[in-house]
Amino acid sequence: MSKKPGSRLMFWVVLVVTVLSLALTVWALFAGSSNYAVLNPKGPIAEGQRDVIIISTILTAIVIVPTTILTFVIVWRYRDKPGRKAKYDPDFNHSNVLESIWWGIPIVVIAVLGIVTVRYTYALEPSVAIKSDKQPVVIQAVSMDWKWAFFYPEEGIAAVNTLTIPEDRPIRFELTSDAPMNSFWIPQLGGQIYTMSGMAMNLYLQADHTGKYYGSGANFSGEHFGAMNFDVNAVTESDYEAWVNKVKTESQPMTMDTYQSLAIPGTADKQYFSAFPENLFQQLVTQYLPGGLSESRQPVHTTPETQMDGK
Template sequence: MNEIQANVMKTTTLKRLWLPVGAGLAACLSGCNLDVLDPKGSVGVAEKALIATSTWAMLIVVIPVIILTLLFAWRYRASNRNATYAPKWSHSTAIEVVVWTVPTLIIIFLGVLTWKTTHELDPYRPIESNVKPINVEVVALDWKWLFIYPDLGIASVNQLAVPVGTPVNFRITSDSVMNSFFIPQLGTQVYAMAGMQTRLHLIADEAGDYAGMSANFSGEGFSDMKFRTLAQSPDEFNAWVAKVKATQQQLSMDEYGTVAKPSEKAPVQYFSTVDPQLFHNIIAKYNNGHVMDLQDAACGTKG
C-alpha cells in the first residue's frame, strides 16, 4: 500500500467517525431556542445588535486566518515542488504591518463600542418613554421567584405580568444565596444578592409569553427555577391585576415565611394584598435595618 492510499484510508475513517458526532450535534442544536437572538424589547434588540457587531468585527481576523492556514498548508505541502523554499526567511515589514495594524484597529473599535454600549445599556439607567413606568420588586427564593407590585398592592410567584410598551422598573434582591434574574427575550441578566438590591429597567415591545429563568446555579432546585413573563395589552394586564386581587391569599410577613421555604417546581401563586414593607424588610434583615443598593455599596454608602 503506497502513501496516497494510506492517506485516503485515514481520511475515510475520520469521516466515518465524525459523521455520527456531527449528526448528534445537529440534532441537539435543532431543539435549541436561542431566545437572546429573538428579542422582543428595545434593550434586547440593542444587545443583539451589539453581539452581531462584535462577532463580525472579530471575524475580520478569524476568517482570513482560517483561509490562510488552509492555503499555506496546501501551497507548501511536501509534494509541491513549485513552492518557494526559503529556510532562512525571517522577516517581512509588510506582513508585520498587516498583522499588527488590523487587530489593533479592531481592538480600538471594540473598545469604543463597549464603552458606548456599556453606558447606553446600563441596567440602572431608566428607559425614556412618555408612558408611566410600572414598578416591580423581585425576590429570588429557593427555588422560585416572588414578584411584588408595590403600587398595585399585589404579588405573584413564578409569573410576571407587564403591559406592552410600558417601561418596567425592577428592584431585585435575594432571600437566599446569590442568584441571577434573566428574561432572555427582553434582555440583560442582573444578579440578586441577599442584603442588597440591584436595579434593572426593561420594556416589552410585543405581546407574548416569554421565558424567565435563573442564570446562576443556586442548588438542587436550580433547573426548575423558572417563570413566565406575560407581556399583555393594557386591557389584558388590567384583567390580570383584577384576577390577582380577586384571590383569597394575602402576603403578610407571617405568610411570607411559608412562601420562602425551599420548594421545587413551585406552582404559580397570587396574593391579593401584600405587606407594603415586605421588600424593605427582606433586605434590611441582613443589614441591621438598612437597605443597601448595590451601586451605593460600591461607593461605600447606605440608603
C-alpha cells in the first residue's frame, strides 16, 4: 500500500475487521449445524450426487487453484515500485504458444468434466427406477398452499407434512401440485424434482439407513412456503408395517370434504388419515382437463387473507 494519509489507520482497521470476521466464521462453523446434508448422503441417489459433486470440484480446482496463485504472484511481482527488478516489456501482448495453452487447458478440463457429467446425468436420472430386488413403495406427493399431502395408494393411507418410509427399499415418488409449483427435496436422500400442476413426475429415492431426515418444499410458492418443510422418518420394514397399521386403525379417513378444506391456503400441522378418496392423485393431475375435478371445485384463492395463520 502506498504511503498516503490515513494508510496506517486503514491497514489496522482492515486487519482488525478481517480477523474479527474470520473469528466469527470459525465460531459459526463450530456452533452451527455440522450436518452438511448434501455431503452426508443416506441413500444411493444422494451418494451418487455427492460423488459427482466431489469429482467436479476436484476437476475444476485443478485449474482454479493454480490460476488464483498465479494471480497473486503476478500482481505482487509486477507492481510498480522504484528499483523493481522484474522485467517491464510493454510490447509483450501476443503469443501464439501461450494463447494456445490457455485455450487448450480449459478445453481439456471441460471435455473431461463433460464426459463425467453426461455419464452421471444418465446414471442418476430421477425418473429411472433404482436397481433393487425389492418392489418399490409408491408414494404420491402433492404440494398445496402451504403444506404437503402424501398418499400411499398401496397401503391406502395418507399423511400431511410428515413422511414415513421403509429403509433399504426404493421409493417411487409421484409428484404433482395442487397450487403454484413447488419442489420436493430431501437432501440426504437425493436431489429435488419440481411438483407441477397438471402433470405427474417420478422421482426414485431410497434410504439405506434408518433415521430422521429433513425434507422441504424447495421452490417459492407464495406467502407461507417457508413452512413447507417436513420430517422423513426412515424406519425398518417391520416398523413400517406397524406404522401403517397404526395409521389405519387410529386415524380418521380423509373424505373429499376433508381434502377440500385442507386445500384452503394456510399452514398445517402433521396429520394422518386411515383412507383417502380413490384415485384422488390421478384426479388432481387431470383436474384441468375438460370434465376434470377443477370444474366442480370452488376456487380457493379468492379470499386468501381470511384463512391465514392456521398454526
